[in-house]
Amino acid sequence: MSALAQTDGPARALSLDIRSVSHHYDIAGTRFDVLDDISLSLTPGEFVALLGPSGCGKSTLLRLAAGLEHPRQGTLLEDGNQIEAPDPSRLLVFQDPTLFPWRTVRRNVATGLEARGLLPQRAHRIDEALSLVRLEDFADAYPRQLSGGMAQRVALARALVNDPGLLLLDEPFGKLDSLTRLSLQTEFLRLWQTAGFTALLVTHDVEEALLLAGRIVVLSDRPARVLAEFRITADYPRHRDDPDFVRLRRDILHELGVQSV
Amino acid sequence: MSDLAQTAGDGVVSTSVPSFSIWHQGLVAAVFWLLTAAVTWGLPDVLPWGSAGLFAAITATGGVLLLALALTLHRLGAFGRRIAFWGPWLIAVGVWFLVWEYTTAKTGWLPKPFFSPPHGLLQVYVTDWSRLLLCIGYSLRLWGLGFFSGITVGFTIGVALGWSARFNYWGMPILKLIGPVPATAWIPATFYFFPTTFHASVFLVALSCGIPVAILTAAGVSQVNRAYYDVARTLGANDRFLVLKVAVPAALNHVFVGLFMGLYYSFAVLVVAEMLGAKYGLGWYIAFQSAYSAYANVYATIVIMAILCSGLVKLLFVARDRLLVWQERGLI
Numbered sequence: 001m002s003a004l005a006q007t008d009g010p011a012r013a014l015s016l017d018i019r020s021v022s023h024h025y026d027i028a029g030t031r032f033d034v035l036d037d038i039s040l041s042l043t044p045g046e047f048v049a050l051l052g053p054s055g056c057g058k059s060t061l062l063r064l065a066a067g068l069e070h071p072r073q074g075t076l077l078e079d080g081n082q083i084e085a086p087d088p089s090r091l092l093v094f095q096d097p098t099l100f101p102w103r104t105v106r107r108n109v110a111t112g113l114e115a116r117g118l119l120p121q122r123a124h125r126i127d128e129a130l131s132l133v134r135l136e137d138f139a140d141a142y143p144r145q146l147s148g149g150m151a152q153r154v155a156l157a158r159a160l161v162n163d164p165g166l167l168l169l170d171e172p173f174g175k176l177d178s179l180t181r182l183s184l185q186t187e188f189l190r191l192w193q194t195a196g197f198t199a200l201l202v203t204h205d206v207e208e209a210l211l212l213a214g215r216i217v218v219l220s221d222r223p224a225r226v227l228a229e230f231r232i233t234a235d236y237p238r239h240r241d242d243p244d245f246v247r248l249r250r251d252i253l254h255e256l257g258v259q260s261v
Numbered sequence: 262m263s264d265l266a267q268t269a270g271d272g273v274v275s276t277s278v279p280s281f282s283i284w285h286q287g288l289v290a291a292v293f294w295l296l297t298a299a300v301t302w303g304l305p306d307v308l309p310w311g312s313a314g315l316f317a318a319i320t321a322t323g324g325v326l327l328l329a330l331a332l333t334l335h336r337l338g339a340f341g342r343r344i345a346f347w348g349p350w351l352i353a354v355g356v357w358f359l360v361w362e363y364t365t366a367k368t369g370w371l372p373k374p375f376f377s378p379p380h381g382l383l384q385v386y387v388t389d390w391s392r393l394l395l396c397i398g399y400s401l402r403l404w405g406l407g408f409f410s411g412i413t414v415g416f417t418i419g420v421a422l423g424w425s426a427r428f429n430y431w432g433m434p435i436l437k438l439i440g441p442v443p444a445t446a447w448i449p450a451t452f453y454f455f456p457t458t459f460h461a462s463v464f465l466v467a468l469s470c471g472i473p474v475a476i477l478t479a480a481g482v483s484q485v486n487r488a489y490y491d492v493a494r495t496l497g498a499n500d501r502f503l504v505l506k507v508a509v510p511a512a513l514n515h516v517f518v519g520l521f522m523g524l525y526y527s528f529a530v531l532v533v534a535e536m537l538g539a540k541y542g543l544g545w546y547i548a549f550q551s552a553y554s555a556y557a558n559v560y561a562t563i564v565i566m567a568i569l570c571s572g573l574v575k576l577l578f579v580a581r582d583r584l585l586v587w588q589e590r591g592l593i
């Protein structure tokens with residue numbers, strides 16, 4: 001059904017191993033610990049949500065996994081190979097859409113293929129990716145002409161067009177209004193089910209994690225440590241009023257130190 | 262037409278075409294243009310300037326055209342609205358011609374040779390047009406060679422300065438040191454180092470526009486949001502892609518500010534360089550005519566230079582709007 005399923009290079013889902021990773025920044029000469037001995041493994045095709053309070057180091061962990069920065073301690077492996085530098089097999093969808101404002105929607109989506117010299121062979125994939133996120137009609141628009149939700153969908157298409165084996169998502173729905181968020185979450189779930197990549201989704205929204213992920217990893221306040229893991233086996237689509245859902249929600253909020261109402 | 266009549270009231274510049282369909286501003290403008298023609302033709306010059314008849318004919322033609330437009334503008338649609346917009350300016354120009362003509366040629370209040378009536382300038386174009394055309398050609402050649410080589414080198418250096426820390430370490434202090442020095446200050450040295458004054462002049466023009474382009478390009482490239490690089494790198498971009506497809510487009514706005522500054526500087530330097538040692542060219546023409554106190558020729562040349570320069574500025578604006586379509590348009 002999905003265009004992604006019938007492509008020349010369907011995503012081969014990749015595993016991710018985060019082994020005893022610690023990280024700190026130096027701010028004005030003082031050491032500022034961000035990650036404290038994080039270990040986490042994702043099997044190919046798995047959907048894991050990382051849940052933690054704001055500023056605990058979730059984005060930092062994703063930047064390390066993307067290869068944009070190197071950990072001070074520990075290693076990160078993709079399919080058994082150490083992650084040294086960014087690679088289009090493993091894509092990061094940033095917290096802000098960060099579209100290139102000088103490129104049309106179509107050319108934003110084309111960026112990855114263009115950078116790797118694959119545009120001639122795979123130009124058709126751009127239209128497929130655009131229709132996947134329902135933005136065919138805006139292919140020639142510039143980013144300033146898009147709403148927040150549309151921009152986030154373009155960012156998603158810009159990643160998906162490269163057939164990543166591992167998709168790292170940094171609160172991609174965080175800034176959207178609740179209706180747009182709901183429909184994008186549903187769309188994204190459909191994409192994951194059909195394309196079969198491994199997904200690591202960072203969020204601070206417990207319900208989002210419960211609706212989408214197969215496993216939820218709860219992180220502590222900065223410096224982030226793994227506090228607990230929850231496995232969710234319920235079938236999709238999941239419902240918020242399901243008793244298991246409500247119970248898990250209460251347990252997770254308890255882990256995060258919040259008394260649920 | 263009714264929509265035009267409605268909008269007339271609230272516009273800053275009134276472009277009204279009243280319902281009884283006479284364009285009032287056109288009528289007023291026509292009166293002043295015809296008056297100018299009458300004064301130019303009817304009153305004798307204090308000292309003869311020549312071309313008075315021609316100027317009278319031109320202004321009279323303009324006046325008659327304005328009169329015709331005043332009566333027919335309401336039937337001309339979009340074109341008419343565009344003309345109507347310039348109504349106040351057409352009046353101002355008519356008044357300006359009349360006052361100018363009267364205070365110079367007709368009364369001598371602003372005396373020869375320091376001032377010239379409009380038909381004095383016209384006389385220069387009529388009698389010396391071939392030499393002026395030659396000078397325009399020479400000036401444009403010198404300017405074109407200097408400007409385009411200057412901005413090419415300046416842009417390349419600017420990108421390198423903004424991109425490479427090593428290049429920046431050595432280059433930026435030098436650029437900051439020589440940047441504020443007016444290009445004309447290098448004249449003695451350049452005239453010594455270059456084989457001909459022409460080469461030296463090209464270099465000075467290039468220097469004058471290359472420096473602002475380099476500084477602003479460097480500033481633009483170094484201010485590019487790091488997140489764009491991160492996105493591009495995760496998508497598989499190499500350094501070449503990062504420079505050409507991310508840094509440069511993101512910095513283009515700054516580059517154009519540098520280009521506008523460079524355009525103005527290059528014109529100033531062009532004229533000075535030509536005054537010093539050229540055989541032809543508008544700067545040379547001005548220097549040559551000043552020496553003979555032929556100020557009408559000087560004014561006539563200044564008018565040409567103003568038109569050339571604003572034409573080139575206009576071209577640069579067109580280029581900018583083409584390249585920066587993705588931006589929100591500002592007022593200019």
Ligand SMILES: Nc1ncnc2c1ncn2[C@@H]1O[C@H](COP(=O)(O)OP(=O)(O)O)[C@@H](O)[C@H]1O
Nearest residue numbers: 025026027034053054055056057058059060061
């Ligand atoms: N490049 C950086 N330099 C210094 N400190 C940083 C940098 N990036 C993030 N931090 C700090 O690290 C902490 C964790 O940031 P981040 O990973 O963005 O948190 P989260 O995504 O969980 O909200 C924050 O306190 C932030 O100030």
Ligand SMILES: [Mg+2]
Nearest residue numbers: 058059095170
């Ligand atoms: Mg974050």
